[in-house]
Amino acid sequence: MSAQPQPNSINSDIERKPARRPAGAYDPAKALAAVEAVLAVVAFAVLCAVVLSIAPQLAEPDDDAYQTSIVAMTEGHFLSLSAAQVTALTEQLFSRPGLGGANGGVPTPSQWVELSNGRYISEKDPGYPFLAAPFQALGIIRWAQLFYGALACLGLFVGARRWLGRWGGLAAVGLYCSSGAALLFAWRDYMPTFTDASLIAAGSGTLLWAVLATEASSRRRTWAGLAGFVALEIATFVRYTDIVILGCAVVAVIVTWRLRAASLPLRTLCWWLTSVAIFGAGVAVFDDLVYGGPLTTGYRPGEIQFGLGAIVPNLQLMPAHLMQAMPMLVLGLAALAWIIVRRLVLRRADGQAGAAARRDLWVGLALAASWLAVWGLYSAYSWTNDPSEDTLQAARFYVPAIGAIALLGAWLVTRIPGRAWLAGVMLAAVVTAMFVLGVWSFHTMMVADGLSERACVAQNLCDAPVWQGSPLPNSPVHVHSSLSLGTIPQRWKFGNETHLARSCSESSSVDDLKHLSLFQLRFLEILS
Incomplete structure (x- = not known):
């Protein structure tokens, strides 16, 4: 094997030390990087425009x-x-x-x-209110999600450009912002889904840069990686199940150090792991003080249920929801397969191609691990295995993986051969197409969930009125004519509100409403 140092990117034109230029001379590489950054800002601006163009609603x-x-x-x-x-x-x-x-x-x-x-x-889970309250106090709650989305774009840009070279940053940002799931949950001011996904994307991209930037000083890498881990930790405080992604990041950096794959100093690794340890201890103390135990949350025992029996139904139902919410997952899967096959083909290769294939394999596996960890966890979640669930309700648990998917998809779309300008044009076309799909997905999910009305009132498919009464001693009751009598209207017990079904053929008297309540028709609570 060659003893010469190998470049850290597939794109040798990014790694090659440029010839000295006179001060003030035109630098094509810098100009190209500036164009890429501007286009990434445009992609984020499109996300903002789509989100802000529709009045907010409390969907669930x-x-x-x-x-x-x-x-x-x-x-x-x-x-x-x-x-x-x-x-x-x-x-x-x-x-x-x-x-x-x-x-x-x-x-x-x-x-x-x-x-x-x-x-x-x-x-x-307690984290999101701490992140959103300053925006609420300033009267700009609509910008809370977009602020954290901007952090995601920044992290993805620097991480992808360091890994993939030219156009990598634009590809990752464009794919992230164009996802229908990103658009939908960025539009929902009071839901943490987009915020925790954005913090994960920001942390993943920043950590990717810190690991791969072997030419940077140890101090810069330490601080950048520390920022990445802090972002992942805050995301975990927002949604506790994101701990599986944080765990994947910990394993990835330990393996990187152990294999000496990126000249990662032990001191840097120790700083990163210390941050994670402090976070874990802090959350345990917080939960003990607030909820009464270090492993206790606000949910009552048995409310959140995972089990192997939910996996098969979820495998049957969730692919359609996920394809609608984040079609870029096709690019991510294709990229992962190509990375693995490419490494097998070049397993005996020396030089730049072999080094790039090895590096891409390790990065791809790390990203795939964080993606599949959260998806694998929720594949065993019993709440999402109901065939009558719509995409808005079911897909939100899988959204934290969109940063990793965007990075993998960016690897694929930056494989376009040819001149830089041609690759840029082709990439712009791909991102534009993904935005078209994303906006379509966004509006489709809104219509499917009946968001033209308040979400606690189902779409009235038989044009009968919706009654509201209080026949139960301690619970207001909403009756939905679009649902069949005696069936469970899909997790429609909202806190202290009970949602009952009345078929179109049943009488609509208040006596019937009271009759239903006497049977104490109760429905499962929404879980998240």
């Missing part, structure tokens, strides 16, 4: 739960609220004075629960 009860937590923080009430505070806040936000809730007669927002000390808290 989860939005209500997060909104209540965020508004409470802006009023100085952090974490838990007293009965009086939660009553006042519920009436303020949802205009429901005098409603009796499911928690001891106290009206509570959707998916809020009573703690053992008599105070009330959202059952949701």
Whole structure:
């Protein structure tokens, strides 16, 4: 094998040391990089334009739960609220004075629960309200998601360009921003889905740069990698199940150091792992103080259920949802397959081609691990194996992987041979096509979920009115004529609200509504 040092990128024109130019002389490489950066900004601007062009709505009860937590923080009430505070806040936000809730007669927002000390808290993971509250306080909550999306684009750009060379940054940013899932969840102001996905993308891209930038100083690599891990840790605080992605990052950097694949200093590795250890200890202490145990959350035992029995139904149902929400996954899968095959073909090759194939394989496997870790986890999630779930409800658990998918897809679309300008034109065409698909997916998911109305009122398919009454002692009841009597209308118990079904053929009297309540038709709670 050649003893000469190998370049760290497939694109030798990026790695090759340029000839000295007179001061102020035109540099084509810098000009090309500037064009790429501008186009990446344009891709992000398109995402912002699509998201801001549609008025926001609270699409699910989860939005209500997060909104209540965020508004409470802006009023100085952090974490838990007293009965009086939660009553006042519920009436303020949802205009429901005098409603009796499911928690001891106290009206509570959707998916809020009573703690053992008599105070009330959202059952949701606690991180997102801390990130969104400053924007709510400034009256710019619509920009909260977009701010974290900008961080994602920055991290993806630097990481992909370091890995893939020219056009890599634009490809990763374009694929990320054009995803229908990204557009949909960036539009939902009070849902953390896009924010935690963006923090993961930002952290993954930054960490990728830190590992591959062997020519950078040890201090720069340490600080960049530390920033990447902090982003992954914050994402995990937003959604606890993102710990599988954080774990993959830890394993990846340890393996990189152990194999001496990127000249990673031990001191740098120790700083990164110390950050993760401090985060883990901090979350354990937080959960113990707030929820009563280091491994306890706001969810009641048994609410969140994973099991092997859910895998087969999810494998049957989820591919269609995922293809609609993030069609770029086809590019990601194709890239992963090509990377593996390419390494097998070049396994005996020396020189630049062999080194590039080896490096691409290790990076591809690390990205695939983080992608498949979160998807593999949720393939065993029982909540998503219902055939009547729509894409908006089912796909959100899989969105944290879109950063890794975008990076893998960027590898594929930057394999276009030819001159730089031709590759750029072809890449722009691919990203444009993905934006068309993404915008179509965005609007399709909105229509399918009936978001022209308040989401807690189903689309009224038989044109009958929707009744609201309070036959249960402590729970307002919504009756949906579009659902069959006696069936479970898919997780439609929203906190202290019970959602019942009335078939089109049934009578519409209030007595029927009371009759249904006597049977105590109860439905599963929304889980997240």
